[in-house]
Amino acid sequence: MTAWRLLLTRPADECAALAASLAEQGVFSSSLPLLDIQPLVESAEQRALILDLDRYCAVIVVSKPAARLGIERVDRYWPQPPARQAWFSVGAATAQILSDYGLDVSYPADGDDSEALLDLPQLHAALARPDPRVLILRGEGGRELLAERLRGQGVVVDYLPLYRRLLPAYPAHALAQRIEAERLNGLVVSSGQGFEHLRQLAADAWPQLARLSLFVPSRRVADLAHEAGALTIVDCRGANAVALLAALRECPAPAF
Incomplete structure (x- = not known):
């Protein structure tokens, strides 16, 4: 090696x-x-998504920058995150950031990808309610597979883009x-x-x-x-x- x-x-x-x-x-x-991670300036639409955080049965965070910036937004508007809301991450490192903030996070142990997350029993349980809604915290123009699969199951999915990724000079x-x-x-x-x-x-x-x-x-x-x-x-x-x-x-x- x-x-x-x-x-x-x-x-x-x-x-x-x-x-x-x-x-x-x-x-x-x-x-x-x-x-190069460049945080996005908060728009009125983004603020509205965070203010309505309690509408979602699950929140999915797809990266470490999304976790850090998402926590900043949640902390700004929610003294305490909505009770009994399920949080998920694609990987263990992202989950650790959320867990350190005090959130109860589930993530797949056998792969840092969307497919493994979609197979997670905890996610299936979170979605087993009438009219499920999911919020995905990600970068600008991030992965689409999660939303496509979830929408195919009848889940309403919203994106909260928090940053853009630039190529350094x-x-x-x-x-x-x-x-x-x-x-x-x-x-x-x-x-x-x-x-x-x-x-x-x-x-x-x-x-x-x-x-x-x-x-x-x-x-x-x-x-x-x-x-x-x-x-x-x-x-x-x-x-x-x-x-x-x-x-x-x-x-x-x-x-x-």
Whole structure:
């Protein structure tokens, strides 16, 4: 496992935490954040959704930034969140942020993706009431599968977008130069948009970079990478350090 030399692409603070976890296991990593989180200015429509929080039988939070910013909004308008309201997250790290705030959160233990969440018995129980409504806290233009599946079950779904994800400004060829200079042999992305930013920054170097092992958090992102021509894709079934380390143990590092 220690032969891996990885490029990390999460937001800067998450890169630092992941790099520390990898270093403890002897894995070299280099951070090039490809997601800059920019909170959205609160609109009247967004404020109305939070003020009507008690209309929803379940609240789903899809990312750590959505958890942090969502808690800020809830704390601003609700001295105490609505009683008996079910909260859900896509992954354990997001759940921890919500739990630290005092919310009772359920999340799938076997994968950080929408499919695993939709199979969660606690979510089925929360929706087993007349006219169920769900609020999804996410970034601007986030994942659609959750809402599509829930609406197919007759659930009313509203979105509360809290932030947008921007590609930080880097010089041309910064990505390819970093990979070559540090002899990196694996790329790590944590979301579909993170992968799209990777391709965008790679530009005409993408055909070469597509030969590197690409570690992704879910089948959805794996499908995006496959369609884009990535040759070696590893679905970690999660976006956390534990899932990545497990995948690295299963995959032999390529020889230089």
